[in-house]
Amino acid sequence: MTAFMLEIDGQRVEARAADTVAVVLLRAGIVPSGERSGRGLFCGMGSCYECHAVVDGVPLTRTCMTTARPGMRIWTRDPCERS
């Protein structure tokens, strides 16, 4: 199984080939804090937008519909929190 690393909220996290970003977050137990406290994967099919994150600089990316790639940078909190 091909594993690779990506960065979530500044931490290095392992992902597997063909993972969605949502399943990486779920496995790592990462839930957004701050403004969006606790919200995460809900509908799992791109309808509810609850799992959105900033992915490689693109806000409002639905993580359940996004395939994880090596070196991807993901920010789960409010985009304005980023310093």
Add this chain to the structure above:
Amino acid sequence: MTPALTVIGAGPAGLAAATAAGEAGVATTLIDENEYLGGQYYRQPRGAAQAGAAGRPARAGASAIAALQDAGVDSMPGATAYAAAAGRIEVDHRAGRRTLSSAVLLACGATERVVPVPGWTLPGVVTGGAAQALLKMHGEPVGQRVLVAGSGPFLLPVAAALIGAGAKVPAVVEAQRLGRRAVAAACSSPAVMREAAGHLWALTSARSRLRTGWGVVRIDQRARGLCVEVARLDHTGAQLPGKTDSVDCDALCLSDGFIPSVGLAQLAGATLRFLPGPRTWAVGTDSPSGATGAERIWAAGACVTPWSGATLSSASGELAGRAAAAELGGSPSQRSRSSIGRSQSLARRLERAFPARAAWYQRTADEVTVCRCENVDAGTIREAATVSADLNAVKRMTRAGMGLCQGRTCQASVAELTAGTAGVPIESVGHFNARSPDRPTTLAALAGSKAG
């Protein structure tokens, strides 16, 4: 290539529709938001999960996708349609914005109804569909100990698949008191009987309890996982006083039925039709052609019939694809592959056996968040409903339904709370008006867009 027909949604209905149109010689493009074709039911295994045995739905999906390719259909996965008008669709795609000028066949499917209860926004609470997606794509259960609750036949395959992937499912909690109607639906064909029996056998073998006439009333977060309180419901779906029970789990799958996805159909000018059983709105069509009444707009599948299931979706997709092709100068073959009679009667039986219930929303206490995007609670909606029993007035007063999901998640709840407070029939409060863009879209895409 400029397609003559664009099919939106690559689930069972869209795949069958695009294949039928392609075979009839019509230049057809199939678009879907997902990076992969198949939609929800046909969702294909990915990565390490591919090595495992793919389930029956995934195998059926693989052959539907192969048929699509044989028919010469151009597919565009990863493309989000965010606006539609007669003869034109605006699509946001990795490669940039595209305007497709063509006739449109909508196969947008459905989303799940979830009754808001205290704690439903906690992490670990997901829809049944989310659990299925994780299982089908990655072979992974959403938790180790997972409670499945809500209403409808969809709860059973979710629970059986979780058990199959090694999760413990302490119980399946079904709000309806299943009686003659559910038995009649389950016995409607040998295939349906086999499927239902297989799921029930999986539950029994894993010592998972099927509790009918119960519903989730409250979810609390504990140091380790969730504590879910369930209560007895009467035959109308109202909570009975007294007896409650609590179940510990680390994930909870909720699913109370299906809501057709109608946003693009509304933007395209199609008329919606109220469905009394599911107490919601669907795209109105002429059966079996799928014609919507809006010029050169067709619809098929779960956006028309929420309980259609893959068989009826595929059959209605094929018929609509052939009807569209005939009107667009194609030449569909004489005979269609499928007949819709039997699967249509199953859909009707399921609608009767698992109706949505107004009383479910009594469990939604005033402080419970209903619109998850805009954080609007039930009390705020009830207060607005005392001023106006018009759903769009309530939307304007409260912002419920104005957020990222454009009301797909909360519309049914806001409508039930409004109708319940005002004491009027649910259909009289109406449905949310659709506004373009139907999906959050970048300004860059909109700046180049001609859609108003």
